[in-house]
Amino acid sequence: MRILALSLLACAAFAQSRTVLQTGALLDGKGAVLRNQQIVIENGKIVSVAPARRGQKADYDLTSLTLMPGWIDTHVHLHWHMDANHKSVSGGVAPDEMALFTAADAWMTLQAGFTTVQSVGSSFDGPVRDRIRDGVLPGPRVLTSLIQIQGTGGGRGQQHAWTPEELRAMVRKNKADGADVIKLFATTGLGAGGGQSMTDAQIQAVCQEARLLGLRTVVHAIGDAGAKAAVLAGCNSIEHGTFISNETLDLMVKRGTFFDPNFLVLHNYLDNRGSFTFTEAALKTLQDGLAPTADVLRRARSRGVKIVFGTDAVAGSHGRNAEEFIYRVKDAGEKPMDAIVSATSASAEALGMGRELGIIAPGFQADFVGVTGNPLSDITAVRNVVFVMKDGVVYRNLAR
């Protein structure tokens, strides 16, 4: 106990002290490249970014790295893990085990350079989020929906279509239980075809009630009809969006709706197929989902949709979140800088934290990821994470 207390004290003291980083290449999160800067950090925040002055000593020499704002993953499932036999587990085990795996997945995600995640979401996220926030458990900053809202429910054999009033009450309870964001399903999954699964009135009830309470809404939508209904209902973000039409993309630009396409989840299922229980037909559907994902990302980018960075990380993906950068660049032809801005300032804006996270500038949180190599010329450099700082505390440093 005394050891724990002492180490916490040391941790807190470290975060409050003044730290200077000497950088080589620096990507500021908004699209600019700076060189040879010194970053001064106090109390977990950046206080200055300026050209290095001769003789000014730095605490960390990061001149051999490319330094970026800590990455943000706007769509993960922290509780969903692999068991000892490398089989996918998303429920049905003891709560203490689920909570520990949630914490372990959070740790792997932080070590991979992601200093903020939005988990959408399970009840196990709440206690893990709180302990990370309090500085007693290492992990990324976690925002969570705690639950996922569907159009029907009520138990086995008694499927009941929720009334708009019931859905509004559900949103209020979710907020009271501590949710940071509301997650809803406007459509079925990719395997079932992605047809609209909540009525327009149901989607409106959830997104309007959340807005009244000051909460954002992120909407699972595979097909176009459900996505369009969510955009028209004023929901904040469309997740997956595999088959969104150009008309709906244009509507998203007009409404300021964020778009969160996800490659890693499909590749992860295919690469770890032995860990899940997919039929051959389901595997083909996942494989067939890759080309439309690349296509919709290209169409969304060319139309000026606000594109964020989410992986839909499930069992097998935690700690590999950065693979999404590589799929985006190699399979969808994204510019590396666009993908990096997407995972930093654009995602911070989508989380309502655009003035705190995602940019390297005075006043922002001291969240950084440093990689060897230059991701602008070779995107696979995102795999080489050697430095991670969150709120001014170093959680990984292989740069020495």
Ligand SMILES: [Zn+2]
């Ligand atoms: Zn998901």
